[in-house]
Amino acid sequence: MTSRAPVDFCRRCGTKVEHRLPDDGDTKIRAICPACHTVHYENPLNVVGTVPYMGDKVLLCLRNIEPRKGYWTLPAGFMELDETTGQGAERETDEEAGADITMGPLFSLVNVPHVGQVHLFYLAQLQSTEFKPGWETIEARLFSEADIPWDQIAFRTVKVTLQRYFEDRKRGAFGIHVIDLETPTGPLFPPKPAETSSSTAS
Amino acid sequence: MTSRAPVDFCRRCGTKVEHRLPDDGDTKIRAICPACHTVHYENPLNVVGTVPYMGDKVLLCLRNIEPRKGYWTLPAGFMELDETTGQGAERETDEEAGADITMGPLFSLVNVPHVGQVHLFYLAQLQSTEFKPGWETIEARLFSEADIPWDQIAFRTVKVTLQRYFEDRKRGAFGIHVIDLETPTGPLFPPKPAETSSSTAS
Incomplete structure (x- = not known):
């Protein structure tokens, strides 16, 4: 989840x-090559992940890499070419948690316009409590709602997704949540205790 | 909806x-700069648009640009930086149809892995039958289901979205549809008469 290098030179020539x-x-300023005339568009990226659950618990991963090393996250990462959003979410869950899951439906779509990202989380039913996290993860552990380390969650998109998950669980029905995260008024890290997100549909 | 130029030179140096x-x-082969060590990731792009409706009709735009010039589409285009999926969908509807709309909820998320794209369509209630399409559109016109030119629809993502829209309209409830379009076995254009999509959630 790093920012990209600016376009100063043409990727083609x-x-x-x-x-x-x-x-x-x-109507937008673009990086344009004066030699081969390629227009270099820059577009938002998708981050895809899962909410892996078993009973009343969800799986979180302790990050071993920056940004937010040492903070807890749902397994997620940048969507790659040649995969669907669901396939990417499943791949990231394997890479970061080594978890045996059955993929469920899309659960949240969180717009993060100030960093040019869209985060998509799918529900995923855990088939085992054995986890084999990869090098990006220090530890993968199950948490009940009462145990979630809310002030040590790596990203706001993860926090709002977890909040919606436990709300839906209480009412006994899971929806698809489309959420816009506003530009933080303070520093993005650490995340503010109070959420500034608003649900535009649920 | 054009493919991007390959990464042959470092955008930074x-x-x-x-x-x-x-x-x-x-674990993936990447374009890497041997001088400044920048890794040039390539990721899927989001195309965002709307299903603008009034009564039993939906608004389609006759494309004035390639690809698929002369074919009908829902207003949609590449999501830009600094906007949410919904804001992008609203912008494209203004640019391509000049339609006065009230944005509704997310309606479809269509994965198109063979072109590295995710298409997202929102419901949008038309507030007027006056349209002022931009230069990308020859004509913007309302169609009832019986009049939809199914064999002249520009993109499969638009076709499956329209199909789901009219199905939901008949049952009187609109869901969010997550659809994976498989790699076409024949040529992508023209679209095959029979859909190969499968709904993974609705």
């Missing part, structure tokens, strides 16, 4: 780019 | 890249 409006009616 | 495994445990 290596020429230094210009930053200007394209000639095709586009 | 202009050096010719190498294609190899990174040294950080990553």
Whole structure:
């Protein structure tokens, strides 16, 4: 979940780019190659993950990498080419938790416009309590709602997803939650104790 | 909805890249700069749009640009930085149809892994039958289900979204549909008459 390098040179021919409006009616400043005329668009990225659950507990991973090393997260990472959102979520759960899961439906879609990301979490039923986390994870552990380390959650998207999960669990019905995270007014890290998210649909 | 140029040169320093495994445990071949060591990840892009409806009709746009110039589509386009999926869908509806809408909930999420895209469509209630389409659209027109030109729909993601819309309308309840489009066995254009999509959740 790192930011990308700025586009200073053309990926196609290596020429230094210009930053200007394209000639095709586009209204946004783009990085454009003056030699081969390639327009270098920059678009949001998807982060895909799961809410792995068993009984009244969910699986969290203690991060072994920056950002937010030493904080807890749901297994998630950048969606890759050649996979669906669900396949990416399943892959990340395997990589970060080594968990045996059965994939369930989409649970949350969280827009994070200030970092150019969309986070998507799927429900996933754990088939075993044996976990084999990869190198990105210090420890994978099951937590009941009362035990969740709310002030040590790595990302706000994970926090709001967990909150919605336990709310839905209490009412006995799981929806799909579309949530917009507003730009934080303070520093993004550490996350603020009070959520500033608003659910636009549920 | 065009494919991107391959990464041959570093966007940061202009050096010719190498294609190899990174040294950080990553298992995928990436474009890596031998000079400044930037790893150039390539990730799927989101296409965001709406199903603009009024009464029993939906709004379609006749495309004035390639690909699929002269075919009908729902208003949609690539999600930009600094916006949410919903804001992007609203922007595209304004740009392509000039339609006055009230945004509704997310309706479909369609994975298109063979082109590295995820398409997201929101319901949108039309507030007027006056449309002012931009230069990308030849004509914006309302269609009832019986009049939809099914064999002249520009993209399969639009076709399956429209199909789900009219199905939900008949049963009187609108869900969120997560659909995986399989790699077409024949040519992608024109779309096959029979859909190969499967709904993984609804």
